[in-house]
Amino acid sequence: MYRYTEFDRQFVHARAAQYRDQLERWQAGRLTDDEFRPLRLQNGWYVQRYAPMLRVAVPYGELSSAQLRVLARIARDYDRPDAALLREAQAKQDALAEVPVRGGTPVRTRLRSGYGHFTTRQNVQFNWIPLDRSADVMDLLASVDMHGIQTSGNCIRNITSDERAGIAVDEIADPRPYCEILRQWSTLHPEFAFLPRKFKIAVSGAAEDRAAIEWHDVGLQMVTDTDGRLGFRVHAGGGMGRTPVVAPVIRAFVPWQEILNYLEAVVRVYNRWGRRDNMYKARIKILIKAERQRYIDEVEAEYRAIVEQDGAPHTITQAEFDRVAACFAPPALAPARTGPQAQVHRIVRADAESDPGFHRWLQRNVAPHRDPALRAVTLSFKRLGQAPGDATADQLEQAADLAERFSAGEARVTHDQNLLLPWVREDDLPELWAAARKAGFASPNIHLLTDMIACPGGDFCALANARSIPIAEAITQRYQDLDELHDLGEIDLHISGCINSCGHHHTGHIGILGVDKDGQEWYQVTLGGSDGSALSGTVTPGKVVGPSFSAAEVPEVIEALLDTYRTHRQPAAEGRTETFIDTLRRVGHEPFKAAANATRLTEKEAA
Structure with a gap:
């Protein structure tokens, strides 16, 4: 790192x-x-x-x-809040309705610190x-070299990337040095400290987009041109919120040396023309949607001026790239203890064949690595009784222990709100599995239904219209059978407490959005969203199922959607069952929509 x-x-x-x-x-x-x-x-x-x-x-x-x-x-x-404050906050939470769970305990948020x-x-x-x-x-x-600089405000926010950056087998180039150069360029940039609205950049260096770049203000995809030169395809104007927009390509290729000059032009034109009179229309997505070609033309003109008149002051030299890249040297790892790699692989495979739990964990939580002797391992933080993304102090300590023992002291936060260990030797997998299981991080649910994304919602956020955590807990409580989860297969379930979309509900195969209805919490359900990963395919926002549902109805809606999937899915090639998103795209929304709406309770039942 x-x-x-x-x-x-x-x-x-x-x-x-x-x-x-x-x-x-x-x-x-x-x-x-x-x-x-x-x-x-x-x-x-x-x-x-x-x-x-x-x-x-x-x-x-x-x-x-x-x-x-x-x-x-x-x-x-x-x-740690003041005890009186926590009591007051909990009293307000207790006044809200419980979320019923069929066959389980009704869910009510217990505020924790x-x-x-x-x-x-x-x-x-x-x-x-x-x-x-x-x-x-x-x-x-x-x-420990950390801060909160530019994690808020109308500025360029934290630069994000693929959690497998620098280790992915499908990687065109390691994006991390470019991310760091972007971070240094954007931090306290004198011209971009007060943009019309917040500005988010994501970078992917792999064939598969695991960074959701097309949902960002600027998404950079590393590519090579016909001459084999390395550079970036630039997407701009993506975003969620009230107006979900998939970022179009505004330039098919920018040489890597020129990317800062080009981004300087992109942000300057936005800074000049982005609306400041209406915060709901201030994001760059609104500007580009309204002015598409005119915006692109102005960016190109600004870019030419930066290069030709200003002397391309932000050009990345080879020496500067090498300086930054040297800060990402891979860690020195001890050789495998059990012999040559082929022998290691046979031993691990034999262990998996004799232990179904270990085998399932290898399938779901372990990914290949560019180094054949290594693996990337995801620690699951999704569990019953704990909100998606939350990690207690003890869990953070335990994750640090696992990173030190098995991953050269490094972990990575994933887009799906888990932690990934990027430097795990294959012969350490059995021992890591045992240690992760003891710590509670070994649930083999990665990319399954309970590996959901959720924002903190109305339990904490002043902007939220409804709670996310009790809905997530009600669904998690209902789907605890690992055999059932694996039978359902890979499903992206995303929950947001308000239209700001911090839970990325627009990109979920199933999305849940909290809305306010006459001062009460209701939930809108969307289907068919995609973030661009291999699992989801073409990037698209989900479509609304229909009128909103009460909190009590949401778990029933999810069950109805999944039952509809089971009814319509087909066996796929090579013995794999058709996924939820593929079935939805093949049969269309209507059977799912009808099933969801059939769960509606009477007004008396909903109360």
Whole structure:
């Protein structure tokens, strides 16, 4: 993973010291709330429904074991609300209706503290840290090269990428050096500190898009041209929210050396023409949707001016690329203990044949690696009684232990809110499986129904219309049978508590969106969304099933959709059953829509 330079460290520590000074001036009354608000937001400090929320940047998802341990310490020692505040918040939650579960215990949120939350954009959030302790937390983060810079505000946010970057077998080139160069270019960029709206960039270096690049303000796909030159295909104008838009290609090829010059033009034109009078129409997706070719023409003109008139000041030289790339040298790993690789493979395969649980884990949680002696292993954080993406202090410590023992001290936050160990030797897989199972991270559910994405929703977020966590828990409670989950196969279920779409409901094969209906929580269901991964295929937003459902109806709707899938699916080639998304696309939405709407309760039952 990237190794911070001395300049990087000085920068982060200076920013932490600057924030402490701002906090102290606010506490002393020398800064008003309005004056302090943009200063804390620039460092990732929000104020949410009940308490402050901190968003910590994890550039392109990489975490060291030392960083995980500091995140665990923050969760344990600082993510602690005042007891009276927690009682007050819990009383408000208790006033909300339970979500019934057929054959199970009705779900009601129990607010907890002392944990971190992995987001779909590879950040980590904390929900209960008091502002008067925030400067101490910033110092702790800086001690392990972490911060919250530009995780909020109308600026270029955390640069995200494929969790398998640098190790994927389908990789065209390692995108991480380019991500880091983008991070350095965009951090405190003097021209882009106050954009019309927030701006998100994702980069993929592989044939399969595991970074959902077409759902970002800018998505960069590494490609080669007809002469074999390496560069980027540039998508721009993607986004979810009220108006889901798949980012079109605005330039088929930009040489890698020129990508900063081109992005400078992309953001300058957006900064010039993006709407500032209406925050709901301020994202670049609205501008490009309205002005498509005119926008592209202006970007090209700006790009030519940057190159021809300004002398292409942001060109990446080979020396600069080599300097940054050297910070991503792969770790030195000890050789396999059990002999040549072919022998290792035979031993692991024999273990799998004798243990069905280990075999299933290998199928679902273990992915191939560019180095045939290594594997990429996903630790599942999705479990009964725990919100998707949440990790307690103890779990963060346990993940750090596993990263140190089995993955050269490195883990990565995935788009699906889990952790991935990128440097696992194949002969360590049996031992890792045993250790992960003991820690509770070995559920073989990756890409299955219970490996769902969900935002914190109305339990914490001030913007949410409805709760996400009880809905996720009700569905998880109903589908605990691993045999049934594996029979259902790969399904993306995504849940958002409001139209801002932090749970990426638009991209779910099944999407659930919390909506407000006369002051009550209701849920809109969508079908057929895709994020562009191999599982989902062509990128597209889901289509709404019909009028919204009550919380009590949602688990029944999911069951009806899955029963419809079982009825209509066909055996696929090579003995594999047709997936949910393929069945949906083949038979169309109508059978699913009819089944979902047939679950509607009477007004009395819904109450």
